[in-house]
Amino acid sequence: QVQLVESGGGLVQAGGSLRLSCAASGRTLSRYYMGWLRQAPGQEREFVAAISWHGSRTDYADSVKGRFTISRDNAKNTVYLQMNSLKPEDTAVYYCAASTMRARVPTGRDDFGSWGQGTQVTVSS
Secondary structure, three states, X not given: OOEEEEEOOEEEEOOOOEEEEEEEEOOOHHHOEEEEEEEOOOOOOXXXXXXXXXXXXXXXXXXXXXXXXXXXXXXXXXXXXXXXXXXXXXXXXXXXXXXXXXXXXXXXXXXXXXXOOOEEEEEEO
C-alpha cells in the first residue's frame, strides 16, 4: 500500500494562495489515480479534485473549479494542489488520497483506499 504525507497547509487571508504537496512512498505513484478531499468541522469529507495516472485528465468540484489546480510529478512521486483566490469557506483539513479504481473517476470517500494524515488550511476573512 502506498503511504502519503501532505504538507503546505497554513493560515492565509481571503484572496491568497497556497500550494499543497503530497509525497508518496512505498509504491510507484503512477499506479494510482490521485485525489484531494477536504473536511470542515462538523461536515462530511468532500471531493475537491482528482487526476488520472499520468495527468491527462483532471476533475474538480464545482466549488473550486477555476481556482484550484491539481497536478502530479510521477518522477518525484508527488501530487500537488495549487489553490488560488482562497475563500473562508475553503477552510478545512485537506487530505491526499490514492485510488486503484479504473471503472470511473474516483470522487467519493469510499473510492480511495490510501490516505494521508491531512493538512489544515485556514482562510481568514
